[in-house]
Every structure is written in C-alpha cells, then in structure tokens.
Amino acid sequence: MNIIITRPLIEIENLMADLFNLGHRIIHIPTLKIEPIQIPEINFTEYDGIIFTSANAVRHIPNKNGRSSVNCFCVGSMTEKVARANGFSKTISANGTVNALKNLIVNSDFIKKKAKLAYVCGDNISIDLQSELKSEGFIIEKIINYSSIKINELNNSNHELIKKYPPDVIFVYSLRSAESFVNIVKNYSLLPMMTQSKLMCISRKIKEYFISEGWSKLEIFNPGDEILMLNNYKR
Numbered sequence: 001m002n003i004i005i006t007r008p009l010i011e012i013e014n015l016m017a018d019l020f021n022l023g024h025r026i027i028h029i030p031t032l033k034i035e036p037i038q039i040p041e042i043n044f045t046e047y048d049g050i051i052f053t054s055a056n057a058v059r060h061i062p063n064k065n066g067r068s069s070v071n072c073f074c075v076g077s078m079t080e081k082v083a084r085a086n087g088f089s090k091t092i093s094a095n096g097t098v099n100a101l102k103n104l105i106v107n108s109d110f111i112k113k114k115a116k117l118a119y120v121c122g123d124n125i126s127i128d129l130q131s132e133l134k135s136e137g138f139i140i141e142k143i144i145n146y147s148s149i150k151i152n153e154l155n156n157s158n159h160e161l162i163k164k165y166p167p168d169v170i171f172v173y174s175l176r177s178a179e180s181f182v183n184i185v186k187n188y189s190l191l192p193m194m195t196q197s198k199l200m201c202i203s204r205k206i207k208e209y210f211i212s213e214g215w216s217k218l219e220i221f222n223p224g225d226e227i228l229m230l231n232n233y234k235r
Helices: 009-021 055-059 077-085 098-106 129-135 156-164 175-187 204-212 226-232
Strands: 002-005 025-028 032-036 049-052 072-074 091-093 116-122 139-150 169-172 198-201 218-220
Touching (some): 002 009, 009 055, 049 055, 049 098, 055 077, 055 116, 077 091, 116 129, 129 139, 139 175, 169 175, 169 226, 175 204, 198 204, 204 218
Parallel strands (some): 049 072, 072 091, 116 139
Antiparallel strands (some): 032 139
C-alpha cells in the first residue's frame, strides 16, 4: 500500500522501517516542526509525580538525575517507551487519550489527592489537563519545554511522489498536525486525491475536524497499532 505518515521522523523512524520491510511504500510528510524551549532543571524530589502527554516533552527534559525515582504518568504506550528509554523507570501509561490519562492519575494507587505533580508539555494543548486535575484536588505545575510550529509546505520530491503514488492510507497524530495537513492539501490542490484515502486519526476530536473539512473515509487508531490497522484495512 501507499502510506503517508505525518509524524516527525524521530518519532516514527522504526515504524517506517517496519512498514517498508512489509512491502509498503512510505511517503513521510512532516506537518509540525518541534523546537525545544530551554527551562531550568527540574527537581524531581519536589513532586509526587510527573505527567507526559507526548514523547517530545520527555525528550526535552534538561536534567538526567532523579528520573528513576519519580512516578511517571504517560498518555500512551509509545510515550511510556520513550520515557523508559530516557531513564524514567517508574512509569505507567494510559490508552493514548488525555481523558484516559486523567482517569489513570485520579484513580492511581501511587499518589494521593492533593499530590503535587509536574505536567510537562508543549505550548499547544487540545485539552486543559491542568485545570481538570486541579478540580480533582491535585496541585499541578505546568512546565512548557517545547513548541510545535505548523509546516504548510510540501517539497517537490514529496509532491511528485504523491501524484505518482496516491495514498491508500494516511496517519495523523494530533489536531495541529491535522490542521497543517489540511492546509498542505489545499495549498497544493490535492483534495480530490487525498479524500479517497483512508485517514487514520488518533482521537475523535481529530476525526470530527476532518469531517468538518469534508473528509469521509475516517477511522480512529491507537499509536503503536499502525501495522495491525493496515492488516485489517480493506481497500
């Protein structure tokens, strides 16, 4: 199959290799540029836990010491995998949604109500997790350690590849990425071709956004299940 993946390369390099080895043709179209924001070192001993809603937040933590001792709540299995690879050993993950992450924290046996938690994230978030956890009695300190910049351009090579190999499946991993992808499609007059593809979204909110833009062949998936979804896909 011809597959478009919109995630930054550092997050999906292994997946792309696996898909290529399975015989798929991969076109990588990054839709967001991730820029680190310099922050002071985090004193993990000041917190009862740390929250990550993306792997990028994990990658841009400045200090190495103290990671193994802090309770680490991750939005999904891929973020947890990156956290463990970066020295966080006391990890637990939700099923890939922020609402599931909130419920995981609220019902956790590792921390008590009124616990102090560091919420490390990017400058653009779709759900105000900080406010929701505060309403549950937690003390939340939000730490922004990266920014995401929309990419609205397509290089000539990818443009030609898309025209030559129209995609069967497109994977989109965030609402901002979805917005950027739609802009690219419009800017390069690719809408008639792209809307024939099966578009895989990681949340209902992303799916609803594409519906509002006139897309119809949509499905929700969990990051890490890409190959399983492809195996079940019927053209």
